Amino acid sequence: MKVNKLVKIAVAVAVALHIADAKAASYQLNDYSVTGLGRSYAGAGIMGDDYSAIAYNPAGMTLMKKSGVQQVFNMINVNSDVEGLDEHKGSKGKMKFWQPVPAGFAQYNVNDKFFLGAGIYAPFGLKTKYKANWFGKDAAILSKLDIVDFNISAAYKLDQHWSFGASAILRYIYGRMTQKIGTMGPYGGGDINFNVHGWSQTGTLGVMYEVDKNTRFGASWRLRSAQRAKGKFKMSGINPAPSAVLPPGMTWPSYLKDGMTDVWANPDLPETVTLSAYHRYKDVGFSGTARWTHWTSSFPNFTVYSSSLPEGKKTNDYRYKNSWTLSGGMDYYYCKNLTFRLGAGWDQSPTNGAKRRTIRIPDSDRWWMSVGASYMKNNWQLDVGYAHLIAKTAKSLEDKGTLLSDPVHAKYKNTQSNILGVQVQYKF
Numbered sequence: 001m002k003v004n005k006l007v008k009i010a011v012a013v014a015v016a017l018h019i020a021d022a023k024a025a026s027y028q029l030n031d032y033s034v035t036g037l038g039r040s041y042a043g044a045g046i047m048g049d050d051y052s053a054i055a056y057n058p059a060g061m062t063l064m065k066k067s068g069v070q071q072v073f074n075m076i077n078v079n080s081d082v083e084g085l086d087e088h089k090g091s092k093g094k095m096k097f098w099q100p101v102p103a104g105f106a107q108y109n110v111n112d113k114f115f116l117g118a119g120i121y122a123p124f125g126l127k128t129k130y131k132a133n134w135f136g137k138d139a140a141i142l143s144k145l146d147i148v149d150f151n152i153s154a155a156y157k158l159d160q161h162w163s164f165g166a167s168a169i170l171r172y173i174y175g176r177m178t179q180k181i182g183t184m185g186p187y188g189g190g191d192i193n194f195n196v197h198g199w200s201q202t203g204t205l206g207v208m209y210e211v212d213k214n215t216r217f218g219a220s221w222r223l224r225s226a227q228r229a230k231g232k233f234k235m236s237g238i239n240p241a242p243s244a245v246l247p248p249g250m251t252w253p254s255y256l257k258d259g260m261t262d263v264w265a266n267p268d269l270p271e272t273v274t275l276s277a278y279h280r281y282k283d284v285g286f287s288g289t290a291r292w293t294h295w296t297s298s299f300p301n302f303t304v305y306s307s308s309l310p311e312g313k314k315t316n317d318y319r320y321k322n323s324w325t326l327s328g329g330m331d332y333y334y335c336k337n338l339t340f341r342l343g344a345g346w347d348q349s350p351t352n353g354a355k356r357r358t359i360r361i362p363d364s365d366r367w368w369m370s371v372g373a374s375y376m377k378n379n380w381q382l383d384v385g386y387a388h389l390i391a392k393t394a395k396s397l398e399d400k401g402t403l404l405s406d407p408v409h410a411k412y413k414n415t416q417s418n419i420l421g422v423q424v425q426y427k428f
Helices: 002-019 058-063
Strands: 068-084 092-109 114-121 125-129 142-157 162-181 190-212 215-222 228-236 260-265 272-281 284-293 302-305 313-316 323-333 338-347 366-377 380-391 394-396 410-427
Touching: 058 114, 058 142, 058 162, 058 190, 058 215, 092 125, 142 190, 162 228, 190 260, 366 410
Parallel strands: none
Antiparallel strands: 068 092, 068 410, 092 114, 114 142, 125 142, 142 162, 162 190, 190 215, 190 228, 215 272, 228 260, 260 302, 272 284, 284 323, 302 313, 323 338, 338 366, 366 380, 380 410, 394 410
16 A cells, blocks of 8 residues: 555656746745645645645644645736836836746655655746837846755654654756847847756755644744856847947957857855744634745845856846745635635835846735635545735836946836636545
8 A cells, every 4th residue: 555655656746847847927936835825825834734834844744644645736927017217218018928837746644753745846936028129128028037946855743742844955947038139239139048057955944833733833944055057148140330339448249259158157045934823713714924035145146157248247236135925814614625715915025125126027015815715525625726916016227237238227017916726636
């Protein structure tokens, strides 16, 4: 029987590996659980109603009494109106796109004390995508960051009150940026395509305290990771003007002639601390989560290195500030087979003012409202969830351009996102 369970778990993880193409519209993500989506991810890691504790707080794995697998299918929709400022005053633009954010988990209960798990999910990610002819095309069109965690977890239930867990994580990063080169300038038109990818390692530690079967608290600490990424900077269709138009002593970079150059970057991703609580009173469960992200120690700037760049590198000075995410949720246990959920939350942006907000990451504070439901029959559970996010109106007033583009100042308003999720669980 145990061998049969392990085979099923291995197959489920293989399927999750095949579809784990994580994309999203914001930088730090929570979208590992559709069960959690319905309550705005309140109680993350200690709810005991799906296998996502593997990602949030591995100590919470001890709440699942049966081994099982879980497949998550989320779709994120982003809509934002973009209005030009200063030299682009009066120009209009728009961002509107859908992106999938899948995840998968599998858990094997060795006995009633020791638990093993595996998961694949996206802890960070972003995507901004403008139309090819928008007014800021010479500075940015597509910006994409995909980060995928491959997680192995273990948990131990010490007694009726205390549980402990730990995860070892292999993290993959892929980034891509594109833009145009203005046809009215001395460059003759063309395209820029920047790609990097790489791997790193990190981990998570978790603890959970159960006062009784209806009340519990959890804390987890996900460690900082140092990415090591390398790739290519490619330019196509470029017809640079004669060197005579350049200042004395300055020549065109070699990659304008060769079309491609090697680049590398070493971005750090921050540590996070997550605190969660849950209490059930009769047929209603109340949950809450507070997550703190330590951006100041890991993401003050982002530097790209290349022998073809001036001084060998190009640095964007973000100076991110530490941020909080707060959420509260409620579960209504209508009957043995059916549960309804709702939640609300606030997600603080780490962006440090309009002068450091870029059109590639025009992030701002967000407010959440969500609903969801679960239906259980035999060993199967189907979860559905929906969340609506509204972002605060924000301006990008970054005042630094590059050799190939001028700065673009813009206002982002009516920025809204929708998340639709479907999830299937099977318990052995």
